[in-house]
Amino acid sequence: MRAVSSRDDADSPKEACGVFGVYAPGLPVAHLTYLGLYALQHRGQESAGMAVSDGDTVFVDKDMGLVSNVFNERRLAALPGNLAIGHTRYSTTGSSTWRNAQPVFRSVGEHQVALGHNGNLVNTEALAAEAGMLPGTVSSDSDLVAELLEHELQERAADLPAALMTVLPRLEGAFSLVLLDGQRVIGVRDPNGFRPLCLGKLETGWVLASETPALDVVGAHMVRELDPGEMVIIDADGVRSMRPFPEARIDPRLCLFEFVYFARPDTRLYGQNMHVARQRMGEMLAEQAPVEADLVIPVPEGGIPGAQGFARASGIPYGDGLVRNRYIGRTFIAPTQELRRNGVRMKLNPLRENIAGNRLVVVEDSIVRGTTLRETLRMLWEAGAAEIHLRIMSPPYRWPCFYGMDTGDRSELLAANLEIEEIRDYLGVNSLAYLTIDRLLDATGAVNAGFCTACLTNDYPVEVPVNLRKDVLEKNEMPASDLERLVLDPN
Numbered sequence: 001m002r003a004v005s006s007r008d009d010a011d012s013p014k015e016a017c018g019v020f021g022v023y024a025p026g027l028p029v030a031h032l033t034y035l036g037l038y039a040l041q042h043r044g045q046e047s048a049g050m051a052v053s054d055g056d057t058v059f060v061d062k063d064m065g066l067v068s069n070v071f072n073e074r075r076l077a078a079l080p081g082n083l084a085i086g087h088t089r090y091s092t093t094g095s096s097t098w099r100n101a102q103p104v105f106r107s108v109g110e111h112q113v114a115l116g117h118n119g120n121l122v123n124t125e126a127l128a129a130e131a132g133m134l135p136g137t138v139s140s141d142s143d144l145v146a147e148l149l150e151h152e153l154q155e156r157a158a159d160l161p162a163a164l165m166t167v168l169p170r171l172e173g174a175f176s177l178v179l180l181d182g183q184r185v186i187g188v189r190d191p192n193g194f195r196p197l198c199l200g201k202l203e204t205g206w207v208l209a210s211e212t213p214a215l216d217v218v219g220a221h222m223v224r225e226l227d228p229g230e231m232v233i234i235d236a237d238g239v240r241s242m243r244p245f246p247e248a249r250i251d252p253r254l255c256l257f258e259f260v261y262f263a264r265p266d267t268r269l270y271g272q273n274m275h276v277a278r279q280r281m282g283e284m285l286a287e288q289a290p291v292e293a294d295l296v297i298p299v300p301e302g303g304i305p306g307a308q309g310f311a312r313a314s315g316i317p318y319g320d321g322l323v324r325n326r327y328i329g330r331t332f333i334a335p336t337q338e339l340r341r342n343g344v345r346m347k348l349n350p351l352r353e354n355i356a357g358n359r360l361v362v363v364e365d366s367i368v369r370g371t372t373l374r375e376t377l378r379m380l381w382e383a384g385a386a387e388i389h390l391r392i393m394s395p396p397y398r399w400p401c402f403y404g405m406d407t408g409d410r411s412e413l414l415a416a417n418l419e420i421e422e423i424r425d426y427l428g429v430n431s432l433a434y435l436t437i438d439r440l441l442d443a444t445g446a447v448n449a450g451f452c453t454a455c456l457t458n459d460y461p462v463e464v465p466v467n468l469r470k471d472v473l474e475k476n477e478m479p480a481s482d483l484e485r486l487v488l489d490p491n
């Protein structure tokens with residue numbers, strides 16, 4: 001049985017965690033963390049948690065479920081303190097159990113440390129082996145980081161920043177971290193900055209958050225994004241910045257899918273607003289793949305700004321063609337194909353009045369597996385569409401993500417196994433166009449800022465160890481040309 005999340009479906013990459021931190025003596029930091037996590041709920045719905053310190057003790061509260069299900073007034077009141085970190089989780093490594101909910105906590109002598117992690121390490125196994133841990137004793141990459149910090153604090157380091165300076169350079173992959181001990185909140189971004197992390201200022205304190213709306217909701221103003229490879233330490237002396245990684249490793253590669261879909265529409269990254277960038281993707285699709293049609297409709301929610309942009313650039317009217325049930329539960333279990341099909345209908349229902357007899361342009365943000373989209377398109381045909389022209393706001397998703405997005409393995413990626421014409425045929429539409437990578441990068445408005453595009457181009461910025469890629473090779477019938485490429489270019 002497979003659990004299907006509310007954004008559903010097998011067709012979209014799943015988000016992988018939101019992190020938040022606040023240092024604000026005198027303010028109700030647990031409540032501020034609750035608000036911040038609420039604003040980051042879209043990044044993970046499996047579990048939520050926070051760690052709060054009053055200077056003497058670190059209190060941790062976490063559970064499976066949405067932020068609003070996990071926390072209530074009574075639980076927040078039991079978390080007194082001046083500083084806090086919080087986490088919403090979607091599991092990409094480790095199982096989906098309470099044990100893996102975050103923050104992760106360790107107590108070492110006089111040190112108490114809590115950690116929240118967004119991203120995936122690619123060298124977890126090697127690090128665990130190096131540290132002499134038995135296989136299976138580390139439940140996730142985040143747990144491993146906590147283990148390494150614990151070890152360092154036990155053996156050598158005077159405090160958490162010193163332990164981080166030793167441990168961080170050993171980590172490879174994607175990690176935006178928030179950490180806390182009794183005195184300080186710390187934020188870290190990996191040398192590629194795969195996942196976002198920003199710094200905000202309260203009147204009497206500081207905030208760290210995966211995305212800018214979490215600053216807005218607590219009344220903080222944006223100061224800046226952390227640089228790739230930067231660590232900021234926030235304590236009674238203010239904010240100071242450190243650089244734990246060698247200069248040679250710094251190579252900004254923000255996940256391009258933050259722009260396409262993951263980040264909230266009101267988030268700003270690289271100084272750009274996500275909603276505006278997504279509208280530009282739609283405009284560029286209209287230039288790249290024009291078509292004669294009567295109505296442009298989005299697959300909600302992800303396709304909405306793209307459809308608006310397509311309509312604006314093409315002059316074809318924009319309309320609603322699919323109504324989304326906003327009140328659908330977080331998760332439902334879909335054990336059979338038939339029930340999965342019903343699941344699609346629980347979430348989206350066609351608006352027949354806008355569809356019947358019309359030539360439609362349908363805009364979607366991405367296609368990962370394609371199963372849900374196929375059902376959605378079938379509904380449009382059943383509702384009487386005269387033609388369907390599908391336009392996708394990103395290039396074909398052909399390679400798995402090893403940096404913290406759950407896309408499944410390569411055999412599950414529709415475009416890994418089919419040519420565009422075969423995909424068009426499988427989805428049953430009159431025409432299909434994916435936005436080209438150059439246009440997508442242009443549409444971000446930050447083309448030179450540095451992006452990861454690995455799942456679209458097979459250009460992995462951080463080498464993925466053979467054991468992970470071997471996994472890909474074993475599980476899938478990869479074409480010989482790709483096998484060759486892997487052998488020649490392990491990146």
Ligand code: SF4
Pocket residue numbers: 013194254255256257258400401402403404405452453454455456
């Ligand atoms: S591989 Fe794709 S989803 Fe993963 S970080 Fe890179 S761009 Fe994002």
